[in-house]
Amino acid sequence: MPLVVQKYGGTSVGDADRIRAVADHVARTRREGKDVVVVVSAMGKTTDDLIRLADEVSSVQPPREYDMLVSAGERISTALLCMALADLGVAASSFTGSQAGIVTDTDHTKAKIVEIRATRLTEALAEGKVPVVAGFQGVSTERDVTTLGRGASDLTAVALAAVLGAAACEIYTDVTGVFSADPRVVPDAHRLGRVSFEEMLEISAAGGQVLQLRSAEFARNHHVPLQVRSSFTWEPGTWIVEEDASMEQAVVTAVIHTTSQAKVTVSGVPDRPGIAARLFRALADRSVNVDDVVQNTSVHGTTDISFTVPRTDLQTAVDVAEALSGELGATAVHSDRGVAKVSVIGAGMRSHPGVTATMFETLAGEGINIDMISTSTIRISCVVRGDDVERAVRALHGAFELA
Amino acid sequence: MPLVVQKYGGTSVGDADRIRAVADHVARTRREGKDVVVVVSAMGKTTDDLIRLADEVSSVQPPREYDMLVSAGERISTALLCMALADLGVAASSFTGSQAGIVTDTDHTKAKIVEIRATRLTEALAEGKVPVVAGFQGVSTERDVTTLGRGASDLTAVALAAVLGAAACEIYTDVTGVFSADPRVVPDAHRLGRVSFEEMLEISAAGGQVLQLRSAEFARNHHVPLQVRSSFTWEPGTWIVEEDASMEQAVVTAVIHTTSQAKVTVSGVPDRPGIAARLFRALADRSVNVDDVVQNTSVHGTTDISFTVPRTDLQTAVDVAEALSGELGATAVHSDRGVAKVSVIGAGMRSHPGVTATMFETLAGEGINIDMISTSTIRISCVVRGDDVERAVRALHGAFELA
Numbered sequence: 022m023p024l025v026v027q028k029y030g031g032t033s034v035g036d037a038d039r040i041r042a043v044a045d046h047v048a049r050t051r052r053e054g055k056d057v058v059v060v061v062s063a064m065g066k067t068t069d070d071l072i073r074l075a076d077e078v079s080s081v082q083p084p085r086e087y088d089m090l091v092s093a094g095e096r097i098s099t100a101l102l103c104m105a106l107a108d109l110g111v112a113a114s115s116f117t118g119s120q121a122g123i124v125t126d127t128d129h130t131k132a133k134i135v136e137i138r139a140t141r142l143t144e145a146l147a148e149g150k151v152p153v154v155a156g157f158q159g160v161s162t163e164r165d166v167t168t169l170g171r172g173a174s175d176l177t178a179v180a181l182a183a184v185l186g187a188a189a190c191e192i193y194t195d196v197t198g199v200f201s202a203d204p205r206v207v208p209d210a211h212r213l214g215r216v217s218f219e220e221m222l223e224i225s226a227a228g229g230q231v232l233q234l235r236s237a238e239f240a241r242n243h244h245v246p247l248q249v250r251s252s253f254t255w256e257p258g259t260w261i262v263e264e265d266a267s268m269e270q271a272v273v274t275a276v277i278h279t280t281s282q283a284k285v286t287v288s289g290v291p292d293r294p295g296i297a298a299r300l301f302r303a304l305a306d307r308s309v310n311v312d313d314v315v316q317n318t319s320v321h322g323t324t325d326i327s328f329t330v331p332r333t334d335l336q337t338a339v340d341v342a343e344a345l346s347g348e349l350g351a352t353a354v355h356s357d358r359g360v361a362k363v364s365v366i367g368a369g370m371r372s373h374p375g376v377t378a379t380m381f382e383t384l385a386g387e388g389i390n391i392d393m394i395s396t397s398t399i400r401i402s403c404v405v406r407g408d409d410v411e412r413a414v415r416a417l418h419g420a421f422e423l424a
Numbered sequence: 425m426p427l428v429v430q431k432y433g434g435t436s437v438g439d440a441d442r443i444r445a446v447a448d449h450v451a452r453t454r455r456e457g458k459d460v461v462v463v464v465s466a467m468g469k470t471t472d473d474l475i476r477l478a479d480e481v482s483s484v485q486p487p488r489e490y491d492m493l494v495s496a497g498e499r500i501s502t503a504l505l506c507m508a509l510a511d512l513g514v515a516a517s518s519f520t521g522s523q524a525g526i527v528t529d530t531d532h533t534k535a536k537i538v539e540i541r542a543t544r545l546t547e548a549l550a551e552g553k554v555p556v557v558a559g560f561q562g563v564s565t566e567r568d569v570t571t572l573g574r575g576a577s578d579l580t581a582v583a584l585a586a587v588l589g590a591a592a593c594e595i596y597t598d599v600t601g602v603f604s605a606d607p608r609v610v611p612d613a614h615r616l617g618r619v620s621f622e623e624m625l626e627i628s629a630a631g632g633q634v635l636q637l638r639s640a641e642f643a644r645n646h647h648v649p650l651q652v653r654s655s656f657t658w659e660p661g662t663w664i665v666e667e668d669a670s671m672e673q674a675v676v677t678a679v680i681h682t683t684s685q686a687k688v689t690v691s692g693v694p695d696r697p698g699i700a701a702r703l704f705r706a707l708a709d710r711s712v713n714v715d716d717v718v719q720n721t722s723v724h725g726t727t728d729i730s731f732t733v734p735r736t737d738l739q740t741a742v743d744v745a746e747a748l749s750g751e752l753g754a755t756a757v758h759s760d761r762g763v764a765k766v767s768v769i770g771a772g773m774r775s776h777p778g779v780t781a782t783m784f785e786t787l788a789g790e791g792i793n794i795d796m797i798s799t800s801t802i803r804i805s806c807v808v809r810g811d812d813v814e815r816a817v818r819a820l821h822g823a824f825e826l827a
Contacts, residue, residue, distance in 0.1 A: 037480035071500065077440035079507035086510070089518045090503035093496045097474065100493035104482035107489070115492045120567065141567075164523065164544075 023188040024146070025050065028060040028156065028178035032195040033252035034098045035065040043193075043252060044105035047151060051111060056146055058185060059113075059153045060178040061102055063094025084129030088158070088168045092118070095155035095174070102153050113151040116141060118158035118166070123177065125159035125167045132159060132167035134176070137184040154181065175236035183243035190245050192232060193252035198259030199224065199231050201423040202276040206411045209424040213274065214257075217264035217368050220274050221247075223400040227364035228279025237261065264368055272376060273367040273421035278414050280361045280407055282312060283335040284392070286327040287342050289352030296349055297326060303341050309334045313362075313395040313402065323352075327393060329404060332358060360392060361410035364402040365417055371398050383420040389413050426591040427549070428453065431463040431559065431581035435598040436655035437501045438468040446596075446655060447508035450554060454514060459549055461588060462516075462556045463581040464505055466497025487532030491561070491571045495521070498558035498577070505556050516554040519544060521561035521569070526580065528562040528570045535562060535570035537579070540587045557584065578639035586646035593648050595635060596655035601662030602627065602634050604826040605679040609814045612827040616677060617660075620667035620771050623677050624650075626803040630767035631682025640664065667771060675779060676770040676824035681817045683764040683810055685715060686738040687795070689730040690745050692755030699752055700729060706744050712737045716765070716798040716805065726755075730796055732807060735761060763795060764813035767805040768820055774801050786823040792816050 027047065034040050043059075050057050068091050075082055075090055099115035106113040122138030145152040156174025161167045169176055175192055182190035199221070202210040216224070218241035225234040231249055240247045240261065250258030290296050297316065304311055312329040330338045335356060342354045370376050380401050384391060389412065393404035405413055418424065430450065437443050446462075453460050471494050478485055478493055502518035509516040525541035548555040559577025564570045572579055578595055585593035602624070605613040619627070621644035628637040634652055643650045643664065653661030693699055700719065707714055715732040733741045738759055745757045773779050783804050787794060792815065796807035808816055821827065 037477065040481050074440065074500075075504060075507055078443050078504045079511040081510040082507050083510050086503040086506040086516075086518055089499055089506075089520075093499045093503075096492055096496045096499075097477075100489040100496075101478060101481045103489040103492075104478055104485050107484040107486050108482040113489075115489055117492075117569075166520075 022054060022056045024056040024058065024185055026058045026060065026178050026182040026185070026187045026190045027193060028174060028191065029062065029193045029252055030174065030195070031062040031065050031067070033193050034061055034102065040098070040101050041105050044102060044109055044111070046252070046255065047106060048109045048111050051151065057151050058142060058146070058181055058187070059102065059151060060156045060174055060181065061095060061098040061153060062156050062174040064098050067094035067097070085165055088129045088166050092155070092158040092166050092168055095157055099153045099155045106151060106153075111151055112149060113153050114145050116152055116154045118155050118177070119160035121152070121154045121181070123159035123180070125161050125169065127161045127163050127165070127167070129165070129167055131170040132161060134159060134169070134180055135162065137180060139181065139184055142181070142185065170235070172233040173235065175233045176239060179236045179240045179243070179245055179247065182245045183239070187245070189248060190240065191248045191250055193250050194231065195251065195253060196231060197251040197254055197256055198249050199229065199275070201274065202414050202418045203278065206278070206414050207276070207418045210418065211423070213259050215260045215262055216274060218261060219264060219399055220366055220368055221261045223364070223366045223397060224275055224277050227277040227366060227400065227402060228281070228362065229275070229277045232261070271367050272369040272373045273365045273423065275366050276363065276414050276417045276421070276423065277366060278361060278363045278410050280410060281332050282329045282360055282362055283332045284327060284329050284357040284360045284404060285335070285338050285342055286325055286355045287346065287349065287351045288325045288355065289323045290326055291350045292322055292324045300326065300342065300345060300349060303345055304338060307337050307341055309338045309341065313393060313404065315393045315395065329360065329362065329393070359407045360404050361407040362402055362404050363410055363413045363417065364400055365421065366400045368399050377401055379420060380417065383416050384413055387412055387416045425457060425459045427459040427461065427588055429461045429463065429581050429585040429588070429590045429593045430596060431577060431594065432465065432596045432655055433577065433598070434465040434468050434470070436596050437464055437505065442655075443501070443504050444508050447505060447512055447514070449655070449658065450509060451512045451514050454554065460554050461545060461549070461584055461590070462505065462554060463559045463577055463584065464498060464501040464556060465559050465577040467501050470497035470500070488568055491532045492569050495558070495561040495569050495571055498560055502556045502558045509554060509556075514554055515552060516556050517548050519555055519557045521558050521580070522563035524555070524557045524584070526562035526583070528564050528572065530564045530566050530568070530570070532568070532570055534573040535564060537562060537572070537583055538565065540583060542584065542587055545584070545588065573638070575636040576638070578636045579642060582639045582643045582646070582648050582650065585648045586642070590648070592651060593643065594651045594653055596653050597634065598654065598656060599634060600654040600657055600659055601652050602632065602678070604677065605817050605821045606681065609681070609817050610679070610821045613821065614826070616662050618663045618665055619677060621664060622667060622802055623769055623771055624664045626767070626769045626800060627678055627680050630680040630769060630803065630805060631684070631765065632678070632680045635664070674770050675772040675776045676768045676826065678769050679766065679817050679820045679824070679826065680769060681764060681766045681813050683813060684735050685732045685763060685765055686735045687730060687732050687760040687763045687807065688738070688741050688745055689728055689758040689760075690749065690752065690754045691728045691758065692726045693729055694753045695725055695727045703729065703745065703748060703752060706748055707741060710740050710744055712741045712744065716796060716807065718796045718798065732763065732765065732796070762810045763807050764810040765805055765807050766813055766816045766820065767803055768824065769803045771802050780804055782823060783820065786819050787816055790815055790819045
């Protein structure tokens with residue numbers, strides 16, 4: 022029987038009714054003649070509630086204990102889903118990350134999977150059962166409970182799909198798929214039937230919330246066909262697949278924006294080797310997640326280095342930059358919370374050099390100033406004023422005829 | 425260093441403040457030069473909430489999944505307590521039942537401990553850490569999560585104290601110890617400084633809520649000195665110890681009552697071998713927890729069999745008895761929810777034959793009718809009308825001069 026891995030996120034199992042709806046869909050998939058392995062997140066805001074409780078209890082939160090705490094929510098949803106399946110006559114068994122054989126390194130709160138020993142899952146499948154696996158967690162080589170980072174239930178699903186040789190990995194969520202732009206901003210945005218892994222990676226990196234970047238990378242590297250679908254409407258969603266010649270090569274596939282960023286500029290830095298390295302090593306040591314970096318050409322022997330970070334990391338980034346400014350010889354550190362980023366993404370861009378020009382012309386036509394620019398082979402991103410970004414998205418969506 | 429095992433119940437870790445108070449007490453115990461192993465229950469009503477959620481999701485609740493579900497609460501409290509300890513500079517590590525090496529049989533929801541492999545706990549102690557263990561749970565010989573039955577966090581604590589050779593096992597709860605009677609009913613009831621294991625077993629069996637019966641039995645069999653104390657006032661509580669010649673042998677130590685029972689009478693049963701066996705096997709097969717049984721002397725070849733059960737089991741018990749009444753040749757099955765039981769308990773009773781007479785005289789003096797009587801060597805119990813029981817407790821507490 023073909024095997025599918027189905028992953029259900031927190032809103033998909035948010036209450037008793039949702040859990041029963043998921044069980045019904047799993048039962049339906051079985052009746053279609055497929056074996057199913059299910060991966061679930063914690064119900065709704067369970068994990069956030071646990072984190073809030075930890076904050077109330079202590080300002081010191083050893084990572085090992087943090088993982089023990091926040092992994093509890095997924096156990097609850099696995100057991101409840103198995104009960105709902107039992108109610109429908111479908112034999113199912115819950116598995117913690119540890120029981121599912123997801124062995125990780127010892128880097129608590131953001132552990133990496135080092136091995137998957139899925140014996141218990143294959144045994145359960147052989148017995149005709151539906152294994153229901155707690156997402157987001159594993160067991161370390163030191164036999165401690167680990168978690169794989171926020172949103173990593175997707176990764177659990179993709180990794181299990183890879184190791185079990187699943188025909189597909191279906192990621193069920195509260196949106197119906199990947200869109201050509203955020204439908205809240207662009208009313209005529211449309212759902213994409215298929216995107217390539219490369220495009221999906223750029224969409225995730227540019228701020229698209231649908232799929233965790235790490236999971237998309239893992240799926241690409243292990244050739245796992247992915248589908249993003251809604252567990253509320255159950256309609257066909259978006260397939261994320263390997264690029265092939267038969268795929269329509271749209272020049273631009275999607276316009277993605279994010280408003281959760283801030284910009285830091287370190288000015289008047291002497292233009293000599295090692296300065297940037299010193300700064301970005303210090304930022305990395307404090308776990309600041311640097312997104313785009315731009316360094317202007319040197320004028321009179323000094324230069325400005327600008328970079329964007331998630332807004333939540335801004336204060337740390339500024340602290341690091343200011344502490345280093347003497348050592349770096351910088352004249353000033355500026356920060357700006359009022360920025361946003363808009364990106365156009367499309368695999369067809371590789372063979373269509375005019376895209377950059379169209380993008381800049383479109384923004385100029387709207388009177389929108391570009392603050393920073395960065396590009397990859399299939400993406401062009403512009404940092405603009407936060408107030409301008411929705412207008413930018415609508416204009417670009419129109420200019421590239423995505424409606 | 426001497427080792428103590430401290431167990432904190434659900435109300436003792438009911439919120440962030442309570443968890444910090446517990447951490448403070450554990451830190452204090454460490455400063456007194458003792459090694460500590462902590463066992464915790466789930467916070468407040470967490471487990472009840474999970475059970476309610478399960479009822480919302482499904483009427484079918486496979487025991488294996490039930491155990492996966494309800495064991496989640498203790499994981500949460502272990503992690504939070506370790507964080508609170510870290511905040512006080514005390515190194516601590518949380519352990520699930522499985523990680524603590526509590527190996528059970530596969531009888532889900534009421535598993536028996538078959539072995540404790542406490543290697544990880546002794547390693548943590550050797551590293552100067554406080555191991556914090558999730559109570560109430562273990563891992564089966566089939567590597568599934570099991571639970572040991574409601575209230576069994578006490579058992580986890582006592583069993584760990586036995587296997588680790590602890591000097592004492594301290595059970596922290598929301599009462600200050602074992603009382604000569606329920607202080608809500610008898611205002612001048614006093615806290616007992618010491619009771620023998622035998623008395624404690626009878627107190628638990630008679631309906632005293634302080635300590636789980638199974639845990640008291642385990643402690644007695646493994647010679648674990650137990651103390652019941654309050655985690656709200658921290659005052660000295662009640663020691664439960666082996667009986668020895670130096671102990672004051674009060675004739676009556678405590679008057680215990682319970683109102684959670686109901687009575688079933690199967691009337692007109694032919695008085696021949698095997699009838700009672702047939703009935704009580706059928707009740708056991710339905711997991712009805714029969715308490716006292718009384719069978720009257722046969723008159724005219726038939727007899728009445730009466731027994732008490734927890735009120736929650738009454739309907740099942742009546743169903744079983746009625747289904748069997750034809751086979752048994754019974755003329756009627758009666759049930760009565762309006763009963764209660766009052767017991768006087770005391771190790772000194774063995775050498776004071778007048779206790780039974782005093783008890784009956786006291787009840788008669790109050791005009792209280794006795795419905796059923798049962799005795800052990802250190803306990804006399806009477807089933808009376810529920811409306812009479814508090815008056816009976818007060819009268820007996822006075823008659824045996826327990827004030």
